Amino acid sequence: MDEWVVHQRIKIPFMYTAGRALTRFLEGLARGEIWATRCASCGRVYLPPLNFCGRCWRGIDRWCQLPPLGELISYTIIQRPLPEHPDRSPLILGLIRLDGADTNLVHLIGDVDPSEVERVTRVRAVWRDERPASILAISHFAPLT
Amino acid sequence: MTKKDDETQRVQYLLDIEYHYAAGELATRFFTELKEAGRIMGMRCSGCHRVYLPPRPVCGICYKELKDWVPLSDEGIIVGCTVVHLPFIDPMTGEQRPVPYGFAIIRLDGASTSIYHFVDETDEKKLRVGQRVKAVFREPRTGSLHHDIKYFRLVGK
Numbered sequence: 283m284d285e286w287v288v289h290q291r292i293k294i295p296f297m298y299t300a301g302r303a304l305t306r307f308l309e310g311l312a313r314g315e316i317w318a319t320r321c322a323s324c325g326r327v328y329l330p331p332l333n334f335c336g337r338c339w340r341g342i343d344r345w346c347q348l349p350p351l352g353e354l355i356s357y358t359i360i361q362r363p364l365p366e367h368p369d370r371s372p373l374i375l376g377l378i379r380l381d382g383a384d385t386n387l388v389h390l391i392g393d394v395d396p397s398e399v400e401r402v403t404r405v406r407a408v409w410r411d412e413r414p415a416s417i418l419a420i421s422h423f424a425p426l427t
Numbered sequence: 428m429t430k431k432d433d434e435t436q437r438v439q440y441l442l443d444i445e446y447h448y449a450a451g452e453l454a455t456r457f458f459t460e461l462k463e464a465g466r467i468m469g470m471r472c473s474g475c476h477r478v479y480l481p482p483r484p485v486c487g488i489c490y491k492e493l494k495d496w497v498p499l500s501d502e503g504i505i506v507g508c509t510v511v512h513l514p515f516i517d518p519m520t521g522e523q524r525p526v527p528y529g530f531a532i533i534r535l536d537g538a539s540t541s542i543y544h545f546v547d548e549t550d551e552k553k554l555r556v557g558q559r560v561k562a563v564f565r566e567p568r569t570g571s572l573h574h575d576i577k578y579f580r581l582v583g584k
Contacts, residue, residue, distance in 0.1 A: 284455070285449050285450070285451075285455055286449070286450035286455035286458045286459065286570065287447050287448070287449055287450065288448050288449075288450050288454075288458075288571075289445070289447050290445075290446055290447075290448075290518040290519065290521075291443070291444065291446070291518065291519075291520065291521030292442075292443075292444045292446075292518055292521055293441060293442070293443045293522060294441070294442040294443075294444075294516065295439070295440070295441045295442075296439075296440055296441075296442070297437050297439045297440065298437070298438050298440075299435050299436070299437050300435060300437065301435065302434075305434065305435050305436040308436050308438075309436070365442075365443045365444070365445075366442075415436060
């Protein structure tokens with residue numbers, strides 16, 4: 283008897299409220315701007331922005347705009363995209379530290395062959411023409427040449 | 428992404444997970460019998476004579492390895508039931524079923540354990556523990572307990 287394979291599927295629709303800081307971040311992205319928060323106590327710059335500094339245990343209400351430029355800290359090459367990923371492979375997901383930020387952002391790395399990505403150090407955001415209030419207002423990050 | 432009347436963004440998302448798993452030796456036989464013969468098979472323990480549905484490799488009471496297959500009836504009794512108004516996700520389709528629908532834990536005649544299934548009845552007064560039910564099959568069969576049996580219907584008192 284051939285081995286039986288069971289095919290199943292689960293779909294989970296959900297919604298979350300982005301909160302004050304993330305709302306401002308998302309609305310900034312729709313305008314082509316990247317906004318971070320800076321803790322008044324330790325000076326750490328959070329991107330994506332947080333309303334609260336977990337180290338200093340205090341609220342954050344200072345905002346600063348960051349340039350769409352940064353450093354590629356790490357990356358992974360995805361051979362089998364998940365449903366929420368763009369439907370092509372391989373994909374490169376990068377860990378990006380924008381200039382001035384103390385935390386990292388995950389985004390797609392594009393305009394580079396996966397075999398070449400190891401050499402990439404500096405990246406820039408490539409904006410979509412139609413920008414939603416979403417991290418996908420940035421299409422991907424491309425090597426800065 | 429939508430924005431309500433307050434100042435906060437609401438982010439909508441859909442997690443859509445399709446998955447496959449290898450059923451293993453016993454479930455392969457179970458699903459094959461169901462598909463090809465429309466037969467529901469259990470496994471009997473040679474020690475305590477319990478009949479397991481779905482089949483399993485070892486008796487949970489005697490720790491004996493199970494080897495004997497037995498055909499079970501397509502009729503049985505309700506041992507637990509509800510009418511669902513807030514549906515869970517049906518793993519056959521990934522979707523929620525239209526509500527309301529009857530849902531029951533059913534012990535088939537000859538089995539010592541129970542399965543869950545849908546029941547073609549949404550009147551709480553008619554769904555009772557001990558009520559007899561009979562499987563209604565769907566053609567063509569695919570070898571899925573929750574596809575090949577559409578639901579169970581109540582049978583006469």
